[in-house]
Amino acid sequence: MTHNSTMNLPLVQFLMENDAELLKVPLSGHLRDIYSIYLIQMENNHIEPPTHEQLISFEEFVNDLKFISEVAPGSLSFKRENPLLSQVDELLEYIDVFPLKTLYELYTKRQESSNDQVQQNSNKKKEQVGNTSTLERLINILDFEKSMTTVHSSNNQQHKILSNQLNKILETEPASYELARQRAKEITPVIEYISTCRDHQHSSILASTVYIVNNKIVSMQWSKLSKYEIENPQFMACLKSKIHYVPNLKPQTDLTLGDCSYLDTCHKLGSCRYLHYLQYIPEFLTDEVTRETHAKNIKIKSESLKIPFYTHGNCSSLVIKEQAPPQWIRCDVRKFDFNIIGKFSVVIADPAWNIHMNLPYGTCNDIELLQLPLNHLQDEGILFLWVTGRAIELGKESLANWGYKVINELSWIKTNQLGRTIVTGRTGHWLNHSKEHLLLGVKGDPQWINKHIDIDLIVSTTRETSRKPDELYGIIERLVGPHARKLEIFGRDHNIRPGWLTIGNQLSGTCIHEMDVKRKYDKFIASNKNPNKWHKKDMNGIKSGNQKKFQSQISTF
Amino acid sequence: MIESETTYKVRDSENTKHVSFKPTKEFHTNDYSNRYIQTGSLPQKHVTNIENSVEGYPKLQKLFQEKEKQVSQYASTPFGCKVDIDEMVPTLNRWIQRDNLSFDVVMVGCLTDNQFIYPLLTQLPLDKLVSKPGFLFIWASSQKINELSKLLNNEIWAKKFRRSEELVFVPIDKESPFYPGLDQDDSTLLEKMQWHCWMCITGTVRRSTDGHLIHCNVDTDLQIETQNTRNGAVPSHLYKVAENFSTATRRLHIIPARTGWETPVRLRPGWVIMSPDVMLDNFSPNRYKNEISNIGTNIPLKNEIEALRPKSPIQKAV
DSSP states (O other): OOSOOSOOHHHHHHHHHTHHHHHSTTTTTBHHHHHHHHHHHHHHHOSSOOOTTTSOOHHHHHHHHHHHHHHSTTSEEEEOSSTTSOGGGOEEEEEOHHHHHHHHHHHHHHHHHSOSHHHHHHHHHHHHHHHHHHHHHHHHHHOHHHHHSOOOHHHHHHHHHHHHHHHHHHHOOOHHHHHHHHHHHHHSOOOOOOOBOOOHHHHHHHHHHEEEETTEEEEEOHHHHHHHHHHSTTHHHHHHHSBEEEEOOOTTOOGGGOBOSSGGGOSOTTTOOSBOEEEEOBHHHHHHHHHHHHHHHHHHHHHTTSOOSOOTTSOTTTTTSOOOOOEEEEOOGGGOOGGGGOOOSEEEEOOOOOOSSOOSSOOOOHHHHHHSOGGGSOSSEEEEEEEOTTHHHHHHHHHHHTTOEEEEEEEEEEEOTTSOBOOSSOOSSSSBOOEEEEEEEEESOOSOOOTTSSBSEEEEEOOSTTOOOTHHHHHHHHHHOTTSOEEEETOOGGGOOTTEEEEETTSSSOBOOBHHHHHHHHHHHHHOSSOOHHHHHHHHHOOOTTSOOBOOOTTOO | OOOSSOEEEEEOSSOEEEEEOOBOSSOOOOOHHHHHHHHOOOGGGGOTTSSSTTTTOHHHHHHHHHHHHHHHHTOOOOEEEEOOGGGHHHHHHHHHHTSOOOEEEEEEOOSOSOOOHHHHHHHSOHHHHEEEEEEEEEEEOHHHHHHHHHHHTSHHHHHHSEEEEEEEEEOSSTTSTTOOTTTTOSSOSSBOOOEEEEEEEESOOOTTTOTTTBOTTSSBSEEEOOGGGTTSSSOHHHHHHHHHHBOBSOEEEEOOSOOOSSSOBOOOTTEEEEETTBSOOOOOHHHHHHHHHHHOSBOOOOHHHHHHSOOOOOOOOO
16 A cells, blocks of 8 residues: 555545445445445535545545555455455445544544644635534524434435435436437427417507408508517517417407407307407418428428338338328217227227216216226227216226226316416316316237327317317327327217227218228128118218228237 | 508518518417427417416406405414324324314325325324315325325215315426426326326305305316426415315315425415424414414405306396
8 A cells, every 4th residue: 555645534534424324235335336425425525626636546445445444453344255356346344433533533633733734734624614614504404304313414415415316317217218209209290380479569569550350350550560660679570470369359349358258269259348369370471381391291201211210119111101091980889899890009088978067969878988898999008088077087987997007197288269278267166177187098018109208288279169189199199100000989070080990979971991890890780680870871871982992900019 | 541452561681572461361279299299398388378377357367366365364374383294193183182173174295296195094084184164185196196096986085075176287397396207107108297186075065155165166277387386395376276265264284295305395374284394393273273263264255256256157046
C-alpha cells in the first residue's frame, strides 16, 4: 500500500455511519456496490461538485480500505467467496465501528494540531460545518422522516439514494413501448389538424368585422381587419393559421346571459337569446392543410413500404396488404348465432343500457345483455364495453362472466363546439357528466398487442345522441394492427368501416365478404323456419355476386 | 360598408399576393388522439376551459363564487391529525366511542397507488363514522377501485352505501406530480392518465327536496388538473367537489398512505385531515365539537345561491 500514505477520512466516516447498511442485503458487503454508493454519497455530500482527486478509482478505493484495515487492525475483515477471484472481488464481511472511531478521532486531532496543508483543509471543513449548521437545523425541522425516526442523518441520505434509484428502475419503460410508439408515429396516417386560437380578443375583433347571413359568414371588412392588425401585430398571422370562433350576434342575443349550452347544436337558433358561435377557417388554410396532410400520408405510405425491423403484433406485409372492406349484418343481436361470425381480436360493444332515460330507440333489458353469449367471440383478445352510470358495475360483472379481466378504463372527455368540457344542464343525477367510460376487458394472455401507444383518454366533441368518438378506431388499430379481425356489436350505419364487421338491428341491410361467414350466415337464415322480417330482408340485402371476395381471415392471429 | 369580395392584398416580404378570406364551408374537428401519436401533445391539453371550467357561463361563475364564499364563511379551523397508518383505525374508533364524533362527508385516499384503503375500510365501523345522510368519497387508481368493487358491491355494504357517481381526475401532463406513471402497471394496454373516485351516499337524500343538504349538478364528474395545484399531495379539486355537493360542515379526509415529505399534505379550512404526513397535528375532539356547535352542522340556505343553482324541474301535481 505504498501509493496511499494519507488516510481517506471521508471513507472512514462513511464506513462508520453506514456499517450495518453496507453488510445487509442488497449490498451484502460487495465492494463494487459499496464503491458506487460511496461515490454517490460523495457527490451528494458536497455542496460544490467533487474535485477530480476526490473521485477515486475502484482500485484506489480497495487500496484505501486495505490501508484503513491495516492502520486500525480488526476494523474491517474481508472474505473471499471464491478462491479464484482476485483481491478486488472480495466481500466486506464485518465492520467494527470502535477502532474506526478511534482512528477518525486520532486523525482529526492530529490535523488540528499540525500546521501543514491538511490543516487548511480541515479549516475549510470547519467553516462548512459552521455554515451548514443553521441550514441543517432548518432542514431537520422540515424533514418529517428525520424527526419521526431518529436515524442518523447520513443513514437517511442512504435510504433516499437507494429509494430514488429503485424508483428510477421502476419508472423505466419496457423498450417495446417506445418501439411501438415510434413505429406508430412512422406508419399512422396523419389526420388533418388545425390548431384553435385561444385569444378572446381575436374573436371579439372578428365579431365586429364579419357579415353573417343565415348563420353563415358571408364576408369580412378587411379594412377593419388591417386596422386591427396595426394594434395587434400577430392577429393576421393567427387568422391565417388557426381556427377562430366568431360570435354569431343576432338581434335577440343578450350578451349578459353568456354562451348557449347547446351552441352549434341549438335547435332554436332563431329565438335563443344566448350567444352562439360560428367556426371560421379561411378556405385557403383548409386547402393547404389538406394538401400538406395528403403529401405527408403519401410519404408515410412510400417510406413504410420498406420492411420495418420492428414487426411485433403486426402482420409482416403490413403495408401492401389491404384492409378487408367494411362488412355488416343487420340482425337482432339477442337472437343472433355468434358462431356464424367466428373469432375476433377486438370486439366493441355499445349496448343501450336500460337507464332511466327516454332515448329515441328501444333499449334492451340489462339482463338480456348479460345473457348474450359474448364468451364465444374470442379465444384471446380485447373487448371494449361502453358503460354509463349505474351500468359501470353491471358491465364489469358481465365482462367477468364472459371470461374477461378489466384491465383499463378509458374516459371520453366530452367537449362542445368550443372545445370546452360539458358543464351545464343536468346531465347526471347528482353531478353533471362530462365524460363517459369505456371498459377494456382482456381475455387470455394475448402477446400480439402493442401496449402503451395511446393513453386512456379521448378528448372529442359530442355528436348525435349516443354516437361515440371515432378516435377509438385509431386507438384500436394501433393496439392490434389494421388487419386483425374486428367486430362491433350494436353498431349503426355510421360505425361501418374497413377492417370491421358491424352487427346491430339499426343497420341498413347486410354485406358479407368473407366466404365462410357468408356460407354459415346463409345456412342460419335458411334453417330458421320462421325467420323474422329482418332476416327476410337480409336475404335480399346481401350483395354477393358482384363483390370482390375476401378470403376468410378468421384466424388472423 | 361591406366589401363584396373578401379579398385583400397582403404585402409579403417580397411579392404581393391576393389572399381570399373566404370561409371554409365544412365544420372541422381535430383528432387529438392522432395528434398525440404524431407530436406527443396530450389530448387533455386541448380542453379549452381547464383553468375556468365554467367559462362562458356568467350565472354558473357567480354560483361558484357565492358557494366558495359561503363555504369559507362556515368552515371550521383547518385541522390535521398526524397518525401512523396502523394507528388510524384505533384513533378513529376512539373518536367514535369516546368522543362521540361523526362526520357527514368522509373522503378516503388521495392520488397515489400505494394506499391501504382495503384494510381501512374493512376494519373501520364506517356506518358509525359517517352520519346519515352522509357522503363517502374514495379516491384511488381505477384498478384499485376495481378491486374495491368486490367489497363495495357485497350486499351489506351496498345497502348502507349506495354508489352514486364515479368521478375522474386527470393530470395535465407526464411531469405532473399526479401522473400515475407505470406503478403497478404490467398488464395495462393504454397508458394511465386518470384517477377514479367512488362516490357513495348513505341514508336518504332526494335531489328535488333536500336542497338544504345537497346541491346537485353544480360540479361535474370530471376534474382536470389546473396550474396552481402542484404544491401538495391533494389537489384542491377533490375537496371542492365534496364542498359544492354537500352543505355539511363536518368533513373528514383520511389518507391511508405515506405521501412523503416532498409532497406535503396541506391543511384545508373546513376539513379534518388524517394522514401520517399532514403538516400540522392540531386536532382536539373537544375543540372541534365546540367549533361545529358554533358553526352548525350545515351551511344555511342562501337566496342568491338558491336562485342560481340548477334544480330539478318541479313536478306538477295531477
